[in-house]
Amino acid sequence: MMKKNKILIAGEGGQGIQVIAKILAKVAYKSGYDVTYMPNFGVEQRGGVSLAFTQISNDKISFPKFQKADIVVLLAIRAKKRVERYFDEKTILLFDNSLIKEEEISSLKNTKIAIPATFFAKEKLVPKVFNIIILGALMGEVGGLKEKETIKILSEFFKDKYLKEPQLKHFNHKALEMGMGIIKSIKKEDKWRQKILKK
Amino acid sequence: MSEPKYPKCVKIESKPSDFCPGCGHSIVLKNLGFVIDELGISDKSVFVTDIGCSLLAWDYYNINSVQSHHGRGVSVSTGIKLAQPKKVVISYMGDGGGYAIGLHHLLHAAKRNEPLTVILVNNTVFAMTGGQAAPTTIIGEDTESTPEGQFVEGPIFGPNLIKQVADKKAFIARGSVDNIPQLKKYLKLAIENQINNNAFSFLEILSYCPTNWKTNTQKTFDFLDTLKRIYETGIVDDEKK
């Protein structure tokens, strides 16, 4: 069983925000849940703030937007202003601490999960798969999703790119594993998970 | 050899038609009727009119016909041809509809090589609304909206313009209502190109508008001669592109 998960992913156009959300929605659907995914962006193809609203639930979802998010994924500091209104005290913030400094988000008194996705992607894989590390982490945090389906969906989604760049398949799978692994280790030890209580 | 008074495909009950005395449309429509008879296509043709005087031809023939909006005749024709690819679709319009408001439809239909026959009657004015200047109005021409003569814009050479974007198979020509053998030849080629080559055809026809030109018979003929010196008749071939 899964409670309704309301997930807002935010960053800049070109970071692959919509890719994360689209794949997450497909995986959740294939894992037996009802889902909605809705992009929200301006007219610019690159550089503007890009938001993706995703919901995963056991029950039928009829409305694609929500007031407060259970999880906010923040991947660019300039998107912070746009997502602040979707926080309540229970919202968990998942962010890339190799893109966003912790002091930049100190005003948010929420549970924060720091994933150095950009750093790991650059150091250990290829830079472009940073969003798949985030996807893995997000899937780990949501829980109850089928990993096997994800591999299938990734292969379908990146079909054309895999033909041109066969090694991308390997990096994507590693990135997914890495993201899920980070969340697992955090959940186990709970020391990366900074819980900052409200005063 | 004597020709019958009216082509067989003409709808006799709708005659006399609503065109002004001396109007070139009647000449074009009558000859188009003869060509349709000759090709034996009256039972598989669709005739689409635009807005402007061309719309008065909506019940000219005993052939399926549709009136459309100003400049939209080519688009309506495109839709009909898509739905009925085996039928012959003839799009009939004036210079106002074709070269002003509907130019983008016309150019893109040519560019896509839509298998249509587009017939554009050019009398250099917006005739139905009272003879205002059109894109085809020549330098110095007096019109309702340019009473001192039109000295702002040069004329538009439609067939040459369309030639720029049209497919190699397209048939593009300009005829005139005072040269019937040539007119009939072009009408026939324009329709045959649709039937045999599944290609786009465009025929501009220089025509009389004595009502709005405010000309008597002789001056009407004279003005058409003037127009023919500016708007050269003939088939637009690749060399002149």
Add this chain to the structure above:
Amino acid sequence: MQDPIVMAEAERIPFVAYIGQRGGPSTGTVIYSQQELNLATRGGNGEAMRLVLGPSNLQELYDFMILAFDWAFRYRLPVIVLGDGYLSKTMGSVILKKAGKVKAAKSILDFDHPVNIRNTYSQEEELSQIILRELKDFAAIGSKVEKSEVIKCDDAEVVVFAWGTVGSAAREAVEKLRKEGLKVGLFRPITLKPFGAQKAKIAVKNAKKILIAESSFGQFGRLVLESLFGVKDLSVERLYKPAQGIISEEIEEKLREMIK
């Protein structure tokens, strides 16, 4: 857009349009709005003889597209499915159906007995007669196709009026408040043209207040108030957010205030 719609009305040509409403005026946003309701239900010259469907979720969006083609060919009228940026861009699950065969009432072009289809008339009397005849036909078709979703309005003290995506948010709010025992109801027109005025009047029979929620500034309100003309002792609250989405919590909050 009004150009082909009115031509289809004049010549009774089957015509289907899906409109994903964007924020306006002008280029506005590419995100969302309900601001094209006026254009869809009233736009163009003439008497706006077209059918307009307002889907509230993805399933309806899919179902109504099939319905739109069926109606367009059955009745030879323009049918508009009036969606919005949210619906157009949302990915979610939909149950697909095996579509039935759509059949035209009668063939429009007839190659055995040619027809001359017109939209131009020379005399005002002639056109007026034709419009009156067409309107009669349109009214008969309208009474056959008109649809609304009415939820718990029988004993409702407050009835919320909403359509399309906002209708979904309103439905969630009403269902939640009903569980708490608050007497609220929903009237959601599914066909915005024709608008179910009789059903709307019945829906507010026991209501003291209505709430009109829309992502435009009174375009929907005008249709609602027109349909309720003659109903007495009804106070009206408005939740108008032009070019912005309305979520169920906002409607819920407003309804709580109203029912106090």
